[in-house]
Each structure stands twice: as structure tokens, then as C-alpha cells.
Amino acid sequence: MHLQFYGAAGEVTGSCHILTVRGRTLLLDCGLIQGGDQPDIRNRQPFPFDAAAIDAVVLSHAHIDHCGRLPLLRKRGFRGPIYATPACRDLARILLADSAFMAEREAERYRRRQAEHGNRQARGFPDPLFTRVDADETIQQFKPVAYGHATEILPGVTLTCRDAGHILGSASVWLQLEEEGIRSRIVFSGDVGQYDSPILRDPEGNGAADVVVMESTYGNRRHRERSDTLREFGEILRAARAGGGNVLIPAFAVGRSQEVLYELASHFDDWRVGDWQVFLDSPMAIEASEIYWKHPELYDAEASVARRDAGRMPALPNLKLCRSAEESMAINLLRGGAIIVAGSGMCSGGRIVHHLKHNITKRECDLIFTGFQAVGTLGRAIVDGREHVRIHGEKFKVNARIHTLGGFSAHGDQEDLLRWHAGVGGKPHTYLVHGETEGASGLSEALRARGIQADVAKPAQKVDLTSCGRR
Template identity: 50%
Template sequence: MRVHFHGAAGEVTGSMHLVEAAGKRVLLDCGMSQGSREMEAANADPFPFDVASIDALVISHAHIDHIGRVPLLVKRGFRGPIFAQRATADLMPIMLMDSASLAESEAERFNRRRAHGEAEMQPLYTREDVADAMAQVRALPYDKRETILGGVDAAFRDAGHILGSSIVELWADGRKLVFSGDLGPKGTPILRDPTPIREADLVLMESTYGDRNHKERAETIAELGQILDDAWRDGGNVLIPAFAVGRSQELLYWFARHWDEWKLSRWTIFIDSPMAGKVVEVYGRHHELFDEDARRVWAERPNPFKLPNLRVTADVEESMAINRIERGAIVIAGSGMASGGRILHHLRYNLGRRGAHVVFVGYQGVGTLGRRLVDGARWVRIHGKDYRVNAAVHTVGGLSAHADQRGLLDWFGHFEPKPRLALVHGEDKAREALAGEIGERDGIEVVLARPGMALQA
């Protein structure tokens, strides 16, 4: 069993690892790189392997940095099965159709304005390409070992990151590989805790927050309530860039749980994303994956997905109308790193207002607008125009969907004896810190995966 690293190896997006075993080639994830213009342009580059030679694709979860190039893989000749956990299989068409629609719209805008003689832009893939890819998806449950190819078995375990997120176990050639996917922190609302795994020959583990620990959740929730109170006092709106899957649903959960305490009835809450509205419906169909606390909140409080002042805006006109509101609106919109999507329009209208508050609840990648705002930029460029930042900017780290250093150390600590370990899905500063902690505690050498590197299990 041999693993070749092709993405999310030294960065936190573009997850893609190729496993060769039992005479077969299995691709783990096929994600899109996100961040700078150069990173995003590289998504159209040729794949670093023969696409037609891939026998199967296994998906860890439905975030775009793990599935965003799947339609392109199929478009360029991949004909094998795509294995995903059942909830992930339900989320994938929603995420990928949105991605295709954005790519088509961007190409259309560019071509309408392109200079004479300038080449036409082609979308990375179309909605038809997404439909073709989804025809190859095979949905599997959690906790069942299945033969996916001759000589290769796989199982999905709950990773606690988003609905359907999976730790992938692969068996072949008498060896076992474990790919963590993205691991969630313990105690995340709605979701169950990541499943501990005890045996492996090689582990590929994410390391997004390998160099830091999150605030305690109780402290984080108190901070969020205080921000809402301050924003009401300041007479502004609250903007929350959040991915459609994961943070948006958790925020609604906390709003329901603290409905009276935070006086949320005085606000109008907007989920400004037709995609997020569809995702909420998928969550509603998969209550069997919820933890016990979430089931209690659904039974005892306002339904988080049906709050009386919740508005899910589907069309562009409804979204534009939000920008006429100068105070009293909580706007949750994508993208989570403010690198595109409807949140950019709301930032344009609100960043200059001293009463406005912008709340980041997840990781902000290098090169993104979100990272610049978190780092304290006083001016930012959106859609070719510069905007002064007068709004208050907050980072509420305890709502991250990723395990922190303590959580990663705890999850890896269950393996006995300790397997070989390669760290993926993390910037070098985070990976080096985590590798140092694990090396000191467990006495093993930790590999920092790089694009093009290969590792034997």
C-alpha cells in the first residue's frame, strides 16, 4: 500500500491523496484549492495522474475543498464509483451545483466584458457535469466494512466535523490506512464526537489547528451573546461569513438555545443562501446522526431551522433588499472565508459603518479577504473597489468545525501501537507544532506531507 500526496499537503484546501494497493488506484477526496487568485486558477490545471487509471474515488465529506473538483475529474475521464457516506451523498449535489453555477456566472460576466481579441473564459465545469458525476456516487452507511474494489475494503466512521463527515478506513494487501478527513471538536452541537480508531499501519491526519487550542465552548457562546448585545446597542447589523454546511446550522442551534437570553426576537435573522436553505433540509432528514443534546433542543426549544424571525433568501432581489437595512439584521452568508458569494455584497455596504459587527466563526485561509480582515486590515478591495473598515471585526474561534491541538492529540492517542503518521490539511506552522507535540509524547517521527511525496504504509 502506497500513498501519493497531491493536495492539502502544506495548505488547508485542495484535499487529494492517491492510494495504490491490491493492484488498484483509489483517490481519497478531490477538493478545490481556495484562497488567492493563483490557487484558484490552479484548479483548472491537469491532474497530476492519469485520470482514467483511477479505479474508485472515496469522499470524506461534502465541503468544497474536499469535493470541488469531482465533476472535473469525471469530465476528464474518470469512470469509476464514487463512495460517500449517505448524508454526504445528499449534500454533494447541493454543494457542487452551487459551485458550477458560480463558475458559469463568472465565465458569463468575464466574456460579456472581455476585450477584443481576448480568449473566452470557460467555466471549470457546468451543472451538466455535476449531474454526470452524481450518477457515479454510491452511498454507504457509517460503521460498515464493505468491499469497494477487488482486494480493497473500506469503512466510514463519524468524524464529527459536518453532517456525514467521515474518517475513512482502507484495508488492502494486509495493511490498513486511516484517513482522518476533517475532525470535529468534541462537544460540537448537533453532531456526535469523532470516532476513536485504535489500529492502523499508516494514518493521514488533518492539522488545521495543530498549533493552537480553541476557547472553551461556554466562553465562546458567552462572547457571541455579548457581540449581539453590543451590536444592538451600537445600532448596526451583524454579518457572519459562514459555510452553508456546518457553521450555519450550528449558529441556528445556538440562537434557538439562547433565544430568550439573547433577546433574539428583536432581530431579523437572514440565511442569505439558497444553498444553505437546501442544506438545512438535508440536516432535517438526518436526525439519526444528531447527538442527544440536539434532539433535546429540537424537542424543547423553537426549532432551530424554523425560528419565527428566520428568513432564507433564495433569489438575488431578496438578497439585495437586505442591504437597505441599516440595523437589526443578523446576516449569515457564504463564503466562510469571504472569498466569494453573497457575503461580499453585504460587506461592501456594512464595512464602513461604525455600528456594524463582522463575526468570523471558522478558519480563514491565506490570501482570503477573511484573513485580511482578521489580521486587522483597515482597507480592503471588493469587486475592484477599496472600502474602509470601520466595522468591528471579531474572531470567535471556539465555534470552529475543526478539532484543536488538544483534540487532535487526543484522537491520535487512541492508536496502539502507534502507526506511521503523515500530517495533511494544515499550514506548516500548525503542522510543525503538532508534529513536535506528537514526537515528544509518542516518540515517533511525524511526516509533513508535500505535493508529489509518496509514503509506504
């Protein structure tokens, strides 16, 4: 029995770990590498295993850095089951289809440039990493597993998914392994959410393990208090209403869009949300929201009460869902009084870009960022305070008021991660993945201070699970 780290060791994307028990091979996640150095080339490299020989996959959650190479795994011969919660499968369907669509569009662009300018001008690949057909076929391989139900998924491998509180359907993966009379318990955290975050239940601990593989994205950080964040959100809206302009909120389609709408509904009277027209302007965020709203069994107590009282989710009578391009363009005619939630979260594409063109030069416009903005994105240029930004090749002066609301992260901070780890119990040897150097080493120090043997996982490092097991 052993475990090998393959992706997301020493970095934050491309999550993938390889577990071998009784000669069978199980993958934990199979994520896409995003950002960093030449991700297109790295994603296309051969896997360090034969895809056709993988017996099963367990998927922790639907974010593309955890599931984004599953269609590639299928293309290369994997035909086994993919275990995930039902909500995870529903969200993976949307996210993989979107990822495939973008890859198809990129490849199409490449071929066009190549035809016009020859090989030297064209950067990228003539074929997409995978197509929408590949993505759709991959979804057929999913086998839903409910939280808390122990399921034998391979000889000697019993899986229990527990809520990780990160996005809807996210799980920590608890595995009981048995080989030649030796038993070993291993827990893979997946991505761990914040405690007391809206809509979702808290990350669930409670058990014991011999080995823990744990994310460490914000292992050295402390998030801002949510109550401060919400107070600031309310103040921005009150001032914005007096200013008379529109409010733009770039948001990721899965998670953040639903959280923002939920908070607007929860503070409907307090923030005078009824004075606004609220738009969710993103077909993908609308699809993701419908999945959030149709899984009330996964809500925390507060969201369950809110849904019961309102009889629906979210309780926003003035919310308009904009599916068509015409509906989206109609918003451009509004000079004020609109709260527009649209993707992409970093303004690197999507409908938010059009709204920025119509609003960013206006002093009465408020622009609220609720998430991380990566270097090189339009969102980053704006939060960095650039006086002018380029949108679709055109120069725009930034006159809008820019706000960054901390505290909305889908990832727990150091305190949350330590709390989750304490819930696992049994003083397990802990390997930290899914973090850059500072996050992983910050968390390993904090765990060691609590008497836990904690190491930062190295790429391709192998962990012997037999020696840490028991008879």
C-alpha cells in the first residue's frame, strides 16, 4: 500500500494523487494545471501512469484544478468509475463543458491564425485538450456517493465522503485500506472551506487517521472577519445608492455568485436592496445557481431557515437572471440603480468586461471585487490602482470607485485548517499539498507546534502506507 503525490505538490493547481492497494490503482482528483509556466504544455504531457490501468477515481470537488484532466484521462483510456457526491457531479458537468468549450474555441483560433500567418505566428495547439463530447462522456463515468456512507469501491478500499464546506458537494475523502491483514486509514482533505461561511455547512472532521493529505492554500494567513466584510458591503451599497450609479460585482460562476446573492437576500431590508435592480448576468452562474438552489439538503441551518421563510432561494424579488446576450446588452442602457453580478471573477473575459466598458469611466460607478485577482488579469490591473486600463484594445480611464472585500474566500485560513485537522484526530502523519511555499510551510510549522508530524509534500514523493498501518 502506498501513496504518491503527482500534482499540486509544491503548487496550488493540478491536484492529483495516486494510491495503490492490493495491486489496484486509485486516483484522488485529476485536476488541470492553471497559471504558472506553460500550463498548456504541462497539461498535455503524458501521465506518469497508464490511464487505461487506473481502476477508479475519487473526486473531492468540481473545481477545474481538481477535475479538469478527467476527460483527458478518459481520452487516454480510463474507463473506470469516478466517485463523487451528486452535487459535485452536477457542478462538474457545467465546469467541464465550459472548459471544453473554451479549449475548442482556442484551438479554432489557433487554426485560423495558422491559416492566415503560417506556423510562426500561431501560439498554442491545433486541437483542444478535450472536447465537449469527451467531457460529456466523462460525466457518464461518475458514480454518485452520498456524504457519510461507507462504500467499498475496490477490494480493500472503503470510501466515506465528508462535507468539506468549500463549494457545494465538496468532500474530504476518508479511506479505510486493508492489504494482507494490515489496515491503514488515510484522509485527503480536498479543499477545506471557512467555518461559518454562508449557505454551506461547516467542514466536517470527527474520526481518526494514520495519514492525512491536506491542502494548505492559506496555511499562513488569517482571513478578515466576515462580520467586518458584510458591514463594509452594506456601507458600499448605501453610498452607491446615494451616488446614483451602478454597482458591478465580478464573481466566479460557482460559489461566489451564489454567496453574493445570498448575502444580498439576507440583508435585504438592512442594505435597502429593494431600491436596486439586481442582475445575475452569466449563463454559467445561472446554471450553477440552479444546482445550488436544488440541493437544500446540503445547506447549513441558517440557509435552511432562510429558504423555509422565503419559500425560495435566493429571496430576492428584484433579481433578474440574464441568459441571452440581448438581456445582457439591455443592462447597458441603465445609467444607475443596477447591481450587476457577472463573470468572469477576474474580469479576464465574460460579460463583466462589457459592463466595465460602459461603467468604469463613470465616477458614480462602484466596482466590488470579492475574490483573488491573479497577476496579468484585468481585475488585477484595476485593484492595483492603474489610472487607465485596456479593454478589447481600447484605453479607458478608471474613474469608478474600487472596493476589495476580503473575507469571501472559499478556502479556510490557518485557523480553519487547524480546526479541521484537530477534528481528524489520531495524530496522523500529515503531508501538505495544494499550497505555495509560504502557505505550506506556515501550516506545517503550526501543526508541528501542536505535536503533529507535518511535511510539505514533494512532487513524485512516495509514502509507504503499510508501515504506518496496524494489524
